[in-house]
Amino acid sequence: MATMNKKTKAKVVKSKEKEKKKTTTHDDGTNKGDNNNNVFASCSFSSLGLHQTLCDQLRERMGFEAPTLIQAQAIPVVLSGRHALVNAATGTGKTIAYLAPIIHHLQSYDKRVQRSDGTFALVLVPTRELCLQVHEILQKLLHRFHWIVPGYIMGGESRSKEKARLRKGISILIATPGRLLDHLKNTSSFVYTNLRWIIFDEADRILELGFGKEIQEILNLLGSMKTGHDDQESGVPRPSKFQRQNLLLSATLNEKVNHLAKISLEDPVMIGIDDKIMEPTSRIRFDNSDCDEDNEDTHSSKIPAIGAYKVPEQLIQRYMKVPCGSRLAILLSILKHLFEREPSQKVVLFFSTCDAVDFHYSLITEFLFSSYPQTEEGNRTMFLGCKTLRLHGNMEQEDRTTSFQAFKTEKSALLLSTDVSARGLDFPNVRCIIQYDSPGEATEYVHRVGRTARLGERGESLLFLQPSEIDYLQDLEKHGVSLVEYPLLKVLDSFPLSAHKNNIKKSVFIDMHPWIMCLQKALESCISSKPKMEELAKRAFCSWVRAYTAHRGELKRIFMVKKLHLGHVAKSFGLKQIPSLVGKSFQNQTKKRKRFEKKNGPSNKRKVARRVT
Numbered sequence: 001m002a003t004m005n006k007k008t009k010a011k012v013v014k015s016k017e018k019e020k021k022k023t024t025t026h027d028d029g030t031n032k033g034d035n036n037n038n039v040f041a042s043c044s045f046s047s048l049g050l051h052q053t054l055c056d057q058l059r060e061r062m063g064f065e066a067p068t069l070i071q072a073q074a075i076p077v078v079l080s081g082r083h084a085l086v087n088a089a090t091g092t093g094k095t096i097a098y099l100a101p102i103i104h105h106l107q108s109y110d111k112r113v114q115r116s117d118g119t120f121a122l123v124l125v126p127t128r129e130l131c132l133q134v135h136e137i138l139q140k141l142l143h144r145f146h147w148i149v150p151g152y153i154m155g156g157e158s159r160s161k162e163k164a165r166l167r168k169g170i171s172i173l174i175a176t177p178g179r180l181l182d183h184l185k186n187t188s189s190f191v192y193t194n195l196r197w198i199i200f201d202e203a204d205r206i207l208e209l210g211f212g213k214e215i216q217e218i219l220n221l222l223g224s225m226k227t228g229h230d231d232q233e234s235g236v237p238r239p240s241k242f243q244r245q246n247l248l249l250s251a252t253l254n255e256k257v258n259h260l261a262k263i264s265l266e267d268p269v270m271i272g273i274d275d276k277i278m279e280p281t282s283r284i285r286f287d288n289s290d291c292d293e294d295n296e297d298t299h300s301s302k303i304p305a306i307g308a309y310k311v312p313e314q315l316i317q318r319y320m321k322v323p324c325g326s327r328l329a330i331l332l333s334i335l336k337h338l339f340e341r342e343p344s345q346k347v348v349l350f351f352s353t354c355d356a357v358d359f360h361y362s363l364i365t366e367f368l369f370s371s372y373p374q375t376e377e378g379n380r381t382m383f384l385g386c387k388t389l390r391l392h393g394n395m396e397q398e399d400r401t402t403s404f405q406a407f408k409t410e411k412s413a414l415l416l417s418t419d420v421s422a423r424g425l426d427f428p429n430v431r432c433i434i435q436y437d438s439p440g441e442a443t444e445y446v447h448r449v450g451r452t453a454r455l456g457e458r459g460e461s462l463l464f465l466q467p468s469e470i471d472y473l474q475d476l477e478k479h480g481v482s483l484v485e486y487p488l489l490k491v492l493d494s495f496p497l498s499a500h501k502n503n504i505k506k507s508v509f510i511d512m513h514p515w516i517m518c519l520q521k522a523l524e525s526c527i528s529s530k531p532k533m534e535e536l537a538k539r540a541f542c543s544w545v546r547a548y549t550a551h552r553g554e555l556k557r558i559f560m561v562k563k564l565h566l567g568h569v570a571k572s573f574g575l576k577q578i579p580s581l582v583g584k585s586f587q588n589q590t591k592k593r594k595r596f597e598k599k600n601g602p603s604n605k606r607k608v609a610r611r612v613t
């Protein structure tokens with residue numbers, strides 16, 4: 001560089017700028033980044049061994065010209081019949097990586113598969129929305145193979161209708177674990193004697209949600225069944241070496257999956273797993289209980305240990321240090337800034353509890369504002385003009401599905417959600433992820449931010465941290481995730497404060513910033529004037545504090561409830577006073593926990609809190 005003349009230097013700068021532009025601006029209005037080389041393989045689907053009709057379907061109906069890198073690695077392995085553990089960043093196309101080879105095999109049977117043959121492939125997923133999503137992709141893939149029947153069963157749906165569908169026969173079944181177990185035990189017409197594939201999509205999450213016991217039972221029920229099926233008679237060929245083929249997939253495979261891998265995978269192929277992070281199977285069990293030292297497992301297979309998680313390279317990850325009492329005003333300011341900067345975009349906002357989603361949803365959709373304090377109610381305008389949706393586990397199933405589908409198709413919207421949206425959901429063109437309540441485990445951070453920057457698209461994420469929580473950044477760093485600070489003051493300074501034009505003093509303290517003070521006042525008066533909203537705020541406050549106390553392990557040191565100033569927490573819900581923590585919502589939560597424990601045995605707080613997300 002030292003010997004570079006001025007002209008050459010200018011050229012380098014120009015080409016660097018061009019490079020930068022390539023990943024940010026797009027003529028067609030989409031937000032695809034041009035880092036295709038990091039995402040797509042330089043081969044075709046047919047070169048991987050997939051049937052031509054399926055390749056045509058992938059290209060013509062789904063618009064997939066070439067396989068992604070993980071598909072190019074995984075498809076030949078799945079086609080070969082080997083068990084596999086697949087680890088790849090979020091949004092890299094893992095769903096097709098397992099569905100396409102299954103369809104390839106099923107369509108090739110000499111005697112066409114029939115509904116009366118029952119289920120050949122079972123895909124287990126942690127959430128209902130993911131169940132619907134995988135089913136939708138499957139339907140598209142099967143468009144030219146009408147004799148292979150897709151179907152799903154999941155909590156919240158009518159059991160009797162599901163029974164009828166199972167009786168008719170479903171060739172590829174997508175299921176949530178609880179409902180699957182229910183049908184395995186109680187639906188005698190459910191035929192699974194031909195079952196050849198079991199896939200655990202988001203395997204680690206299925207276990208984290210406390211489904212370990214169910215999974216064990218499911219595997220027992222499926223594994224101990226007698227096929228009693230004569231292959232020649234049925235015309236259904238069986239893989240010669242591997243009767244069953246099981247696959248585990250996630251962007252964050254970690255020790256929690258060890259036990260599942262050990263009992264369900266036979267000599268698995270590791271895909272996307274770095275040798276450096278391999279270690280012999282450890283002794284962690286499904287239920288997270290301590291293992292008996294005497295029964296130490298000596299199984300020799302190797303599976304991934306804790307290591308760096310893969311986050312999309314083009315994702316811009318930021319954090320913001322926010323004083324507790326100003327959290328709400330800052331959140332709304334950031335949202336306003338984002339939607340004013342780019343009115344047509346999609347943003348997902350994560351909270352730790354269902355109550356927090358409900359309160360913020362009600363506030364965002366009703367809050368009127370003017371920066372002139374004396375303005376009459378009628379002359380105020382909506383603070384945020386964007387379309388707002390919500391999604392969490394306490395909503396009626398119908399409303400959940402409506403929100404989920406609406407956010408998929410909307411061009412511009414804000415989705416308020418719990419971690420129910422964190423895993424696997426593929427909302428097109430999400431530009432920004434905001435984690436208002438921190439996610440806890442680093443795995444959840446990775447999956448939440450993974451709802452943007454999918455398949456090479458650009459995307460950004462923003463994590464809210466209170467000053468006392470800043471060590472969380474080190475925890476993320478341990479997993480190879482690093483964040484840069486968001487220029488908060490600069491954004492706050494950009495808001496016009498007409499009423500205070502002449503006497504604005506710039507403040508370096510965020511909570512003393514005139515814009516924040518003015519907004520906080522307006523928020524508090526809006527909330528106190530609407531009894532329903534105030535009730536939601538109180539409820540959200542209580543469940544937020546409870547969720548905060550439920551952090552586990554190392555994170556307890558960072559998220560310490562003792563360090564919280566409850567008055568400031570109340571302020572962050574727009575409340576002028578601290579509500580009683582022993583209210584109605586606490587009683588409801590206790591009842592819910594008791595019901596859960598009665599059904600599933602004693603469980604720790606975090607598990608229960610997280611299961612209803």
Ligand SMILES: Nc1ncnc2c1ncn2[C@@H]1O[C@H](COP(=O)(O)OP(=O)(O)OP(=O)(O)O)[C@@H](O)[C@H]1O
Pocket residue numbers: 063064065066067068071088089090091092093094095096250251423424425426450454455
């Ligand atoms: N070969 C391909 N070409 C173009 N698009 C693809 C291809 N394969 C998958 N996609 C699209 O990429 C997106 C991400 O795929 P998918 O949801 O399967 O990712 P994932 O790796 O399972 O993500 P997550 O870890 O978040 O669950 C989807 O919109 C899917 O339709």
